[in-house]
Amino acid sequence: MATVGFIYPDHAAEDDYPFAERLLGYRISLPVEHIYGTDLHAVPELLDLGSEKRLAEGAALLARHEPDAVVWACTSGSFVYRWQGAHEQVEKLSAAAGKPASSTSFAFVRAAQALGLKRVSVAASYPDDVAKLFVDFLGAGGIEVVAMSSEDIDTAAEVGRLSPEAVVELAVAHDHPAADAVLVPDTAMRTLGVLGAIEDRLGKPVLTANQVTIWEGLRLTGQVPRCDQLGRLFAEGR
Template identity: 55%
Template sequence: MSHTAGILYPGYSAEDDYPTLEGLLGGGRRLPLVHTLMREDAHRVDALLDIGSPDLLADGARQLLEHGVQSVIWACTSGSFVFGWQGARDQVETLQAVTGLPTSSTSFAFVHAASRLGLRRVAVAATYPADVAEAFVAFLAAAGIEVVRLSSRGIITAAEVGTLGREEVLEFAAANDDDRAEALLLPDTALHSVAWLDELETRLGKPVLTANQVSAWEGLRLAGDRAVHEGLGTLFRQAAATAGTQAGGERRGSPD
């Protein structure tokens, strides 16, 4: 059986993680991607609110329908959590109304992935400026997830984040872990990560959740894929929970 999860991705930075994911997942799983308009590349609240605006996302979602997708993911963590819990839920519901398909966003994907792995205490290594990173902490708190350590790299543009390579990503993760954390979260979809997921987990000795990883997992879960996949970290080695219709309904517990 084939599973196709549509990815809405703002601008250009680490979108090549998705073809990498397709290759690692193997046949029968597709992650077609549509780039949404980014009028200003900035990890700044006003710019992020524009990047995640309903009209821009709706335009992209309609294009995804041409690819025969079974679910839709807004693959921009900061462009979802910056709206707050209810705003991010409204964002998902608006998108779902456009396509009629199961829909979620990267922010909710982190919550659902943490729930799937039974995580309650995490460390967050964010590439964002501090104020944006704090908004992600608040979003996780609304889901009952405690952030025991927050680190902010302070990078303004997604384009710059996308230039970070393997060694920089591994060092950034290792330097910002915490012994109290059950997992480390790397929340930016502009950050390349999927080729190094198992390496990240070996380095830290615990689960690592990254934005493009959880986005793909969420989309495939909503498309009905419940298979175990190797080479993509602890999350993909767990059989997916039963898919639901959309993502914003639970603060803790069941992913659906």
Template identity: 75%
Template sequence: MTTIGFIYPDHAAEDDYPLAEQLLGGTDVAEGDIRLPVAHIYGTDLHAVPELLDLGSEARLAEGAGLLAKHAPDAVIWACTSGSFVYGWDGARDQADQLAAAAGVPASSTSFAFVHAAQAIGVRRVAVAASYPADVARLFVDFLAAGGVEVLSVSSADIDTAAEVGTLSPEAVVDLAVRHDHPDAEAVLVPDTAMRTLGEITEIEQKLGKPVLTANQVTIWEGLRLTGSTRLVRSLGALFRVRG
């Protein structure tokens, strides 16, 4: 059995994780069970730089690692995009290293997951459909650029809190991704783990005619990557239809 632990801020769209566990467990039992426990840490859910820096602090993530310890995870992921990219590339690397030290296992974050996922499916030019305010969305663009991913267009829905993002309907999620495509983009990125997206990936990709990478999708994939537990799951999009 492979266990990947996720540190998730507050509550919004964490039900994407048991859904993913169900989908992953149904692929091939010969490959072994996948468990995706989620531990919650709490702070403000405001999409603003000072609050995000606090949310992703070493102390808060160490708390999350402690909550996950009872599950004996094989890897731990900080399941928060804005709470990782807000530190910049080097700061986010330090953040992941500190989390790995606290957890005693390999660690990463959703921001790095986006870069690694884009590399895995061979895309370098993307559109970003963000729920964040514009200043926060711009920091994600800068992070992607540091990872070699060019953003051709970025939208900002100007939603101030994760709780509000979590109330978006499936139709609103699909519309956000589809409306903010760019004709020259090789994929569309939807970067908020507070947004439920796993059930909408297939529809979005069908409407776009190209891959979509969403925050909870890439976060789960990153955990699998760290543990060498790649799975092929057609309903989870183009990312889960490639190995390695």
């Protein structure tokens, strides 16, 4: 059984990970360990949160689970380093863990590529300046953003308190006719339980942070189980 370890910042929507284990029939293990800092969606704080020292602490906590791969489960704490810096962040995490590593930001790019998506809409919970950095990151990965919205929510804790109905409406409200998919980029947002509802409303794929993070970790192990309950990515993306 593959084991993917996740470094998760503070507490918000980490229960998406055991929920995914259940949906995947307990065929994989998805242990989560936490690192702590401010949960403010602001560039200086995010740079600190994703620092080499903090991620090394997370890797050390995950070691007891003997993971086959590790993922930094934080979108803003990875794309804030921009394309090259995020690569260096992942390389240092891999060295600290002694395992293949990735981050949620790269997970979005690779998931979009797996589904053949070229143009997307971004439904972001972040303040506008932070959301624009995600748009830049996607562009560096060859993905065109045709529309971007920012809900201007300052902290991850606030995002974690959004109701399932609010999450669905956030994603659906920020679709765009020219978009191949809608991306919802915050691991603090519980989305796995509403993926089907969003895709049914949109009639197109939706990629959410915890969804792509789990998929990316499994991709690193070479074992991505098919699952119709985790969106088109797990049903179709290979």
